Amino acid sequence: MFISPMLLQYSKNNLAFDDSSTFDELKWDVIRLIVSNLDELNLKTKNTNSTAKYPELHNPPIPKGTILDGEIVVLDEKGRADFESHWKNIIHRILDVIIVTLGMYPLFL
Incomplete structure (x- = not known):
């Protein structure tokens, strides 16, 4: 729910x-x-x-x-919100998934 x-x-x-x-x-x-x-x-x-x-x-x-x-x-070293670092973290995780997926399902031209 x-x-x-x-x-x-x-x-x-x-x-x-x-x-x-x-x-x-x-x-x-x-x-x-x-x-x-x-x-x-x-x-x-x-x-x-x-x-x-x-x-x-x-x-x-x-x-x-x-x-x-x-x-x-996500806070920076001065205790301020750091949204950019948060998105970099998410993008790195997404890229990791893409790389693993491409390894499992290779593309052929």
Whole structure:
């Protein structure tokens, strides 16, 4: 079962909340991830893409009945979000899969 993420909503008047019963948070330039452990463990991006490219996220220790809506953030050495490094990591993993696949299924001209 896929749980839709909560998405950013802009303020109608473009002003920050001035109310102690609400809070805001920093908007990161990241990949959104929904982790649910209802009937079975499920990790999907907000677009329902598989997380096979993130093996370090598999089998997180979360109890049954838990739903987490979070973000994958890669930080540089100064603690700043580094989206470019994140994409380089993904592209290297994709290239590894392509190279292995080409080795299994060679092309002939």
